[in-house]
Amino acid sequence: MVQDLLHSQPGILNFGIFFILALVLLLVILGFVTYAILAERKVMGFMQLRYGPNQVGGPWGLLQTVADVLKLLLKEDTIPKLADRPLFILAPVIAFAPSFVVIATIPFTDKLQFADIGVGLLYYIAISGLTTIGVVMAGWSSNNKYALLGGMRAAAQMISYEIPLVMSVLGVILLTGSMNLNEIVAAQENVWYILIQPIGFLVFFIASVAELNRIPFDLPEAENELIAGYFVEYSGFRWAFFMLAEYVYMFAMASLTTVLFLGGWLPIFSFLDFIPGAVWFALKFSLVVFMLLWFRSTFPRIKADQLMEFGWKVLLPVALANIFLTAIIKELLSLF
Amino acid sequence: MSGEKDLEQLKKEAAEKAKAAALAKKKAREQQETEVSEAVAPAEDEDLAKKKAAAAAKAKAAALAKKKAEEQQAGSESEDREDEDLAKKKAAAAAKAKAAALAKKKAEEQQAGSESEDREDEDLAKKKAAAAAKAKAAAAAKAKAARAKQESPEAVGDDAKAKAIAAAKAKAAAAAKAKAAAKAKQEGGEASDDAKAKAIAAAKAKAGSKGAEAPVAEVKPSVNQPYLDKYVKVIEEHLGNDVLEDSYINRLSKDVPTLVAKRETYYKVVQFLKYNEQLGFDYLSELHGVDYETHMEVYVHLYSYKNSQSVAVKVKLDRDEPTIESLCPLWAGANWPECEAYDLLGIKFLNHPNLHRIMLGEDWVGHPLRKDYEPYDVEV
Amino acid sequence: MLRTEEMLLNVGPQHPSTHGVFRLILKIDGETIKEAKPVIGYLHRGTEKLAEDLQYTQIIPYTDRMDYVSAMTNNYVICHAVETMMGIEVPERAEYLRVMAMELGRVSSHLLWWGTFVLDLGATSPLLYAFREREMILNLLNELSGARLTFNYMRVGGVKWDAPEGWVDKVRDFIPHMREQVKGYHDLVTGNEIFLNRVKGIGKYSKEDALNYSLSGPNLRCTGMKWDLRKNEPYSIYDRFDFDVPTREEGDVLSRYHVRFAEIEESLKILEQCVEQFPEEGPVIAKVPKIIKAPKGEAFVRIESPRGEIGCYIASDGKKEPYRLKFRRPSFYNLQILPKLLEGESISNLIAILGAVDIILGEVDG
Secondary structure (H helix, E strand, C coil), X not given: CHHHHHHCCCCHHHHHHHHHHXXXXXXXXXXXXXXXXXXXXHHHHHHCCCCCCCCXXXXXXXXXXXXXXXXXXXXXXXXXXXXXXXXXXXXXXXXXXXXXXXXXXXXXXXXXCCCCCCCHHHHHHHHHCCHHHHHHHHHHHCCCHHHXXXXXXXXXXXXXXXXXXXXXXXXXXXXXXXXXXXXXXXXXXXXXXXXXXXXXXXXXXXXXHHHCCXXXXXXXXXXXXXXXXXXXXXXXXXXXXXXXXXXXXHHHHHHHHHHHHCCCCCCCCHHHCCCCHHHHHHXXXXXXXXXXXXXXXXXXXXXXXXXXXXXXXXXXXXXXXXXXXXXXXXXXXXXX | CHHHHCHHHHHHHHHHHHHHHHHHHHHHHHHHHHHHHHCCCHHHHHHHHCCCCHHHHHHHHHHXXXXXXXXXXXXXXXXXXXXXXXXXXXXXXXXHHHHHHXXXXXXXXXXXXXXXXXXXXXCHHHHHHHHHHHHHHHHHHHHHHHHCCCCCCCCCHHHHHHHHHHHHHHHHHHHHHHHHHHHCCCCCCCHHHHHHHHHHHXXXXXXXXXXXXXXXXXXXXXCCHHHHHHHHHHHHHHHCCCCEEEEEEEHHHCCEEEEEECCCCHHHHHHHHHHCCCCCCCEEEEEEEEECCCCEEEEEEEEECCCCEEEEEEEEECCCCCEEECCCCCCHHHHHHHHHHHHHHCCEEECCCXXXXXXXXXXXXXXXXXXXXXXXXXXX | CCCCCCEEEEEXXXXXXXXXCCXXXXXXXCCEEEXXXXXXXXXXXXXXXXXXXXXXHHHHHHHXXXXXXXXXXXXXXXXXXXXXXXXXXXXXXXXXHHHHHHHHHHHHHHXXXXXXXXXXXXXXXXXXXHHHHHHHHHHHHHHHHCCCCCCCXXXXXXXXXXXXXXXXXXXXXXXXXXXXXXXXXXXXHHCCHHHHHHHCCCCCCXXXXXXXXXXXXXXXXXXXXXXXXXXXXXXXXXXXXXXCCCCCCCCCHHHHHHHHHHHHHHXXXXXXXXXXXXXXXXXXXXXXXXXXXXXXXXXXXXXXXXXXXXXXXXXXXXXXXXXXXXXXCHHHHHHHHHHHHHXXXXXXXXXXXXXXXXXXXXXXXX
């Protein structure tokens, strides 16, 4: 549907339609973020012998996050006196915008997709890297040493883990022969890539957790070391933007994992295809999100030097070996 | 048994004893009288001046004299009672005979008297010498207290003999008490008994260290006494006779051997305690200061993991200018405790790597744990 | 030319991982610590000064506030000091109650340490698990003393109250439960590869260093020094119990972790024997004078607290207040080695090393 719009005449009506569609997507994502945060708190609560939110919005605390966001909106917006003001204000925006932009290429079902571009995967990876600029900017402009350390850690981590991330999906691209996400899903008609590319999946999953800055790779924030890392000086809604970016990325990354390795909207067995694709997608997606939450309440944080070592000395070689192996297997298969 | 053997002599001794008791009583009375003016007694002062600073000595001498008088009175009272009742006196004479034999004679009696006293068992000759020495010391002390200058044992020969017996008796009593205490592992000892034994022992220790220059090998009912003797001996062998001001067993503190070093020799002593192979006190357990108003004191508790033994080292400092060598070169762990002592008491530690006010901050006025501390408040 | 600059970083006094108002001034180059300077005293309440105007019984509540994680041992040390001076024999039943209270306190202290230490490393859940069992212990101690943290339970000569009906049975039931949970803790954290990477070989020191810096408790035992005052200089009734002194040889953060865990097990062993031997009845406090006056003189006693050797020095002039009171506070001594350990380490390691020293700021600052 978006393809049709793209090919139609430019004009105020079409702009309006685009705008409204984007707004709807934003609202959907905000809704997800609201309940992802709630889910995180609930799941962690259950794993930690607690109840989690249970007051605002009934016994399940369904409106807890809404209340929290309202509180954030009402909070005083503080900017340190010696901060680099323009950068300080710009940083949350730069951190958040790419997270929203990458969602456009994710195919939720065969029909529900905003931009079906040929290099969808490349686009995703390229755009998501921009967020780091926002993070480093925030770290620098805060004029706070902890923030600076956090920003530096974020930059180092992004560079170290973006590479294995890209390398690990090369196997998938090799097998599919395309970078289009729709085609990647279609190629998993018979068997999901998680089964054909187990090594690739592992590397991808680890690297994606690192990209998301979640435990055990949450070094840029590292509450117990850097207090809150790069956003230590932020408050109110600027702070909320960073959190929003983080959760939107979680949404995007879980979606991407689903698409790349779990067969997207395809049913687990073909006779189950009476269940709509959106439900399948949601189920797989939830599973990935749950894994992330599970990690968070289980693992301790890794150390900065070990993080680098792990990225460069373990993940990257493994990912490269995976590419090599995949290429050989593919060639051998095509021989017969 | 042994009492039958020389009843005659015993009777004589008893008579002597009675005489001695009367004398002691008289002396005690005299002492009590002089006690009031003791603080200015010149003879006593001259004698003591060698050991202690004049001001401190006065107070101590008074306390000492009081203690001695108490002890003597206790002894003389019991003997007085014996004087009154002849029948009783005979029975007492038998007991005394035993005590006398204990002091004079050999192993069997001694074992009967004080079985648990290992040291006595081991070294009888030493014990005899000790008894004699103590008698001498006691005699000297008493003589000094009474007439200041009659120290010669010949001059008070009869007295000394009688006193030796008396001392031995007192010791036997103390030993019995100590035995009881030791049996109960120092838990079961009645407070009063303990205190009494302590008082006697303390008084004796004082008398010993004051009366005789040579180390008096006293046998005291403390398991740690041999250790203290060893420490003192080793220290005196290596560092000379005059590095320690005092040394005693602190009965209140689980019998910890306590050495009081001199201000100048403190570091040397502690260093020696740490590095000497026999002593090997390799652990600094505690270091702090105390303000005694007359002087400052630094209390150091050391522990030897090698020998599983504790020792407390104390040093007295001038209160107006309390400076002392730091122990940081010996133990890095002395750093903060010394800072704390500096902060709260104002004791300055020389050669300390970073002496600063660790708790209160550099802008704090005064040292709160000093007894004359007045809180400084700009508002008032 | 690439040039780096050193930077001063203030860690604390408000920092989530300093466990209180402890401040470290770090000189860092990137994330490498060049020099660390600890600053303490933010929580100094002058307990020793206050005590000079208080009677001995009145001082006991102040000791609760020193090491507020295991207040029972603090209660004990001052009572023990006064009892030693006065030569008071504590009744059997009181001794058992004291030992049980102290060992429960030790378990709860180590549990809290474990939870917060692992939390510092970034794992959030173990803290909550540790608090579950700690809660049970606090409830037990609450039933005993009427307070959850600042017990003020012991008195010179015994304890304030006898145990309520059925309390000992509750302790008996708690022991196997705790043993089960300790296994679970090991499963959850000890084998975790990330955890091991963060603690193995970090913050190492030798036995000589440990003695030189006057370390005590698990910080000393992790270097292979088999030393525990409960065993080596038995006080109270510890000589009656059969227990081990756990040691490790490595002297790193992990070894301290293991020593503390093993100590939980040993404490449970002691508790078990206590429950078995607990006298049916008897007084819980000795006959002591109404107004306690320690005899003239001085005394220094030391006992084993969860953090190490806690000592109490009393100089008395025979009055009802101490002339001078001084606590040898293990955290204060143990913390001294920190600057040496931090040199050349990264900020991530700082958290692990500081956490493993196990300081309680109330105790550091006195």
